[in-house]
Amino acid sequence: MSFLQAILLGILQGATEFLPVSSSGHLFLAQRLLGIREPELAFDLLLHLGTLFAVLFFLRREILAILSSLFRREREAADGWGRRELWLMVLSTIPTGVIGLAFHDTVETGITVWGVGARYLVLTCFLLISNLRFRHKWDPDRMMAWEAIAIGMMQGAAVFPGLSRSGSTIALALVLGISPGRSAKYSFLISVPAILGAAVVNLKTGVSVLPPIGSCAAGFLFSLVTGYLSLLVVERLVTRGKFIRFAPYTFLLATLCFYLNWRG
Numbered sequence: 001m002s003f004l005q006a007i008l009l010g011i012l013q014g015a016t017e018f019l020p021v022s023s024s025g026h027l028f029l030a031q032r033l034l035g036i037r038e039p040e041l042a043f044d045l046l047l048h049l050g051t052l053f054a055v056l057f058f059l060r061r062e063i064l065a066i067l068s069s070l071f072r073r074e075r076e077a078a079d080g081w082g083r084r085e086l087w088l089m090v091l092s093t094i095p096t097g098v099i100g101l102a103f104h105d106t107v108e109t110g111i112t113v114w115g116v117g118a119r120y121l122v123l124t125c126f127l128l129i130s131n132l133r134f135r136h137k138w139d140p141d142r143m144m145a146w147e148a149i150a151i152g153m154m155q156g157a158a159v160f161p162g163l164s165r166s167g168s169t170i171a172l173a174l175v176l177g178i179s180p181g182r183s184a185k186y187s188f189l190i191s192v193p194a195i196l197g198a199a200v201v202n203l204k205t206g207v208s209v210l211p212p213i214g215s216c217a218a219g220f221l222f223s224l225v226t227g228y229l230s231l232l233v234v235e236r237l238v239t240r241g242k243f244i245r246f247a248p249y250t251f252l253l254a255t256l257c258f259y260l261n262w263r264g
Contacts, residue, residue, distance in 0.1 A: 002215070003215050005215075006214075006215035006216070006219040007219065010220065010221070010226065011226050012027070012030070013219075013223045013226075014050065014223040014225065014228075014229075014230060015227075017048075017166075017191075017227055018054075018055070018166050018227060018230040018231050018234055019166070019233065019234060019246070020127060020171075020234070020246045021164055022120070022123065022158075022164040022167070023164075024162075025116055025162040025163075025164075028111060028116055029256070032113065043210060043211055043215075043216065043219060044202070045199050045202065046210070046219060046220050046223075047220070047223045050219070050223030050224040051195065051227040052195050052196070054223075054225075054227030054231060055188050055189075055192060055227070055231060058228055059185060062085075062185060065081040065082060069086075070083065070086075080182075085186075088145065089148075089189060091145055092148045092149065095149055096190070097197055098156065099157060099159065100159050100194075101201070103159055103160070104159070104201060107160060112261070114257070114258070114261040115160070115162070116161050116162040117162065117253075117255075117256075118162070119160055119162030119163040120163075120250050120257060122162075122163060123162065123164050124254060126168050127167060127246050127247040128247050129171065130171040130175065130243045130244055131241055131244055132175055133175065134175050137177040140179035141179050141181075141182045143178055147173070147178065150176070151169050151173055151186070151187075151190070152190065154168045155190060155191075162253075162254075165187075165191065166187050166191070166234060169187040169190070170183050170234075174238075174243070180241065181238075181239050183238060184239065185235070
């Protein structure tokens, strides 16, 4: 792997991991259109480690509040993050893990261009309705257990390319009446065990040899920095009610997939 390829893959991973555009869907299209190979497993895990560090740094205050709540009387910090969020995080992670494990082999072998396009179309619909509120919550910052489970199921479904993890989970949280800030940060929070879980599952297939140290460092750093910038962009657009702005792009990707399928 060349130094430039490592940088490009790092940017691709960092940008699409958190932007509501599906990182796996982009990799699928990049392989189909540009002949870009999926990175070797060891390097792919390194890129995911970069995005993991990005979200840990981005949510450092919330994570610290959750961890410190385990050792103090107050269950929540002043901004509402505490032991309850840890419990909700567990509830979300369970269905995500079950769905991910159940369909892991299908994702590896049964992906089609038409299927990716259909899921991009579904993602577009999610983004289009993200500004709607289908129910009123007396406390928009307080998430219920069943809501956490539903969001976890949505995150699990996003194992299929084209159905963005962040896009679908944030959109669902918004239409359930959860506040924009909480919706975005909770989606980022539950990505931590999802990324770690995916890494553990992939490790079972064995780890390949890493590229040269320069390429590894470049891929990791660009994945981390781009991932952090993506988190900033997503949070800002969600809190300003502009999450819908990604819909034209995902619709374009759906159209591209249908065209590729028609062309054969």
